[in-house]
Amino acid sequence: MPRVQGCITPAVRLPPIFLHISLPATLGPGHKAQDDTEFYDMSHIAYVNGRYLPHNSATVHIEDRGYQFADGVYEVALIWNGIPVDYSGHMVRLWRSMDELRMKAPMSPAAMTVVVQEVVRRNLFKTGIVYIQVNRGVAPRAHPFPSGDVKASMVVTAKAFAGSSDAMAEQGAKVVTARDIRWERRDIKSVGLLANALARQGAAEQKAYEALLVKDDGTVTEASASNAWIITADKAIVTHPTTNAILGGITRQTVMKLAKDAGYKVDERPFTLAEAKSAKEVFLTGTTTFVMPISQIDDQPVANGAAGLISLDLRKRYRNYMESLDAATAWNV
Ligand SMILES: Cc1ncc(COP(=O)(O)O)c(C=O)c1O
DSSP: OOOOOSSOOTTOOOOGGGGGSOOOOOOOSOOOOSSGGGGOOOOOEEEETTEEEEGGGOOOOTTBHHHHHOOEEEEEEEEETTEESSHHHHHHHHHHHHHHTTOOOSSOHHHHHHHHHHHHHHTTOSSEEEEEEEEOOBOSSOSSOOOSOOOOEEEEEEEEOOOSOHHHHHHOEEEEEEEOOOOSOTTSOBSOOHHHHHHHHHHHHTTOSEEEEEOTTSEEEEESSSEEEEEOTTOEEEEOOSSTTSOOOHHHHHHHHHHHHTTOEEEEOOEEHHHHHTOSEEEEEETTTEEEEEEEETTEESTTSSOOHHHHHHHHHHHHHHHHOOTTTTTOO
């Protein structure tokens, strides 16, 4: 039976407090903020290690290794009009992250999908994000992995979120630069995000949408929570290759395919901040970013300071792709 989104089914009995707060509505695009955090709404029901709980009473153990060592991995996937975008790609990357850290999955991909669908259903939105976190588990604090059969812990939350705004995209967003001080396994989607958070805080303080992360040799790896791209004078679309220096974005993968299908030339190679500053266009990609044209880097406009036309074309193609996804297969893993 198809799942009905947006109404409370008899199986979901919400505590009385929920009668007094407004439910998350699908948020429309169209506001001007440079920082997209204001789009986020509260997640109402969370899954925590086998239980569905009201968000404000969902807690984890103080000796969870995710808490003590950032010994955990995560995914954020977009649900667009009730349909997940590139869900299988997110699951493949989650399993890869666990494998790279020799972490045992708490359940099969199919079982996890049932949980994810249930959390999405219980949070009563049509467009939003689902967050999945898997930690190595609970054990007395010690650096080596716990011996014995410690079960991985798992949390899933979901909330209404419209994604980056079209109004901002049409203007182009501002980014600032920050030194890339992260560890050398950025290909793993680890919850160890302090360096990313510091960079993003710097961006927020300068009223910028994102922070481009720059290595000491001048290479731009990516941004704090999105992948970075430039378009050169000869219209080549350039982005860092998927090495250990960046997170291989799921949106990056899809946008790359859409760009190639549209006949654009795509080059996977590192580029420098100097190249970005003199590029024809700069844009970012990410699950909640979609494709975001960049019109300013630090105090300098990109080209004429307007959103790039190819970037906007790719944003449109990505939106069409999201609209085209098939509910019958979108949850396949
Ligand atoms: C560091 C980093 N790079 C890139 C991305 C974009 O990845 P995706 O397109 O899978 O959201 C993210 C997403 O959170 C990220 O945190």
